Amino acid sequence: MPYVEASVRRRQLVAAARIALARDGVPGTSLRAVAAEAGVSLGTMQYVFPSKELLLRAVIEDVVNEIAEVLREAADLGKGLEHAVRQALVGFWSQLVVGRTDLQVMQYELTTYALRAAGQESLARWQYERYCAVVAEWCQRAAQEAGETCAVPFGRLGRIVVATLDGLILQYVCDPNDTRAREDLDAAIEMIVALAAVRRNA
Numbered sequence: 389m390p391y392v393e394a395s396v397r398r399r400q401l402v403a404a405a406r407i408a409l410a411r412d413g414v415p416g417t418s419l420r421a422v423a424a425e426a427g428v429s430l431g432t433m434q435y436v437f438p439s440k441e442l443l444l445r446a447v448i449e450d451v452v453n454e455i456a457e458v459l460r461e462a463a464d465l466g467k468g469l470e471h472a473v474r475q476a477l478v479g480f481w482s483q484l485v486v487g488r489t490d491l492q493v494m495q496y497e498l499t500t501y502a503l504r505a506a507g508q509e510s511l512a513r514w515q516y517e518r519y520c521a522v523v524a525e526w527c528q529r530a531a532q533e534a535g536e537t538c539a540v541p542f543g544r545l546g547r548i549v550v551a552t553l554d555g556l557i558l559q560y561v562c563d564p565n566d567t568r569a570r571e572d573l574d575a576a577i578e579m580i581v582a583l584a585a586v587r588r589n590a
Contacts, residue, residue, distance in 0.1 A: 398436055444498060458476070498511075
């Protein structure tokens, strides 16, 4: 087998894991199954990811990075927090929810798996900490770049954004009605903007 740099191999294995997890579910995905999906030996797989928990953490981080990239690209942060929220949540929905229900189901399965598997509860907590932190940091940056103040702490705003999207996504996964989902998303955006009550610094 030709030599592959560790960082490249890691990305390959994470990509293979995402395919396997979306297809077979979290309980049905083993290190051996991911190795087969990636076309590498089990020994290579275990060298990079000695345990399933480490692999799942890497998958979650990869998803978080994808979310962060969508948020970064969806809005001009210099135009302020309200603009960023309106543009980015619509962009998030169109890029990571519509046509990507397999991704969303995989994330929910990662959470429930961690909560049910003895000793893995911290993985679920860490998963949501990462989601909320990415959103909170992005909101804070948008406000700071535009010289704005938010009415609620950014940590709370991030948690509420994540919780709101979670509920909308779960409903959409169960019943993918695009028109209803977009109307509900627009209403949720108005609620989030009102909660933030952004104002310009003096």
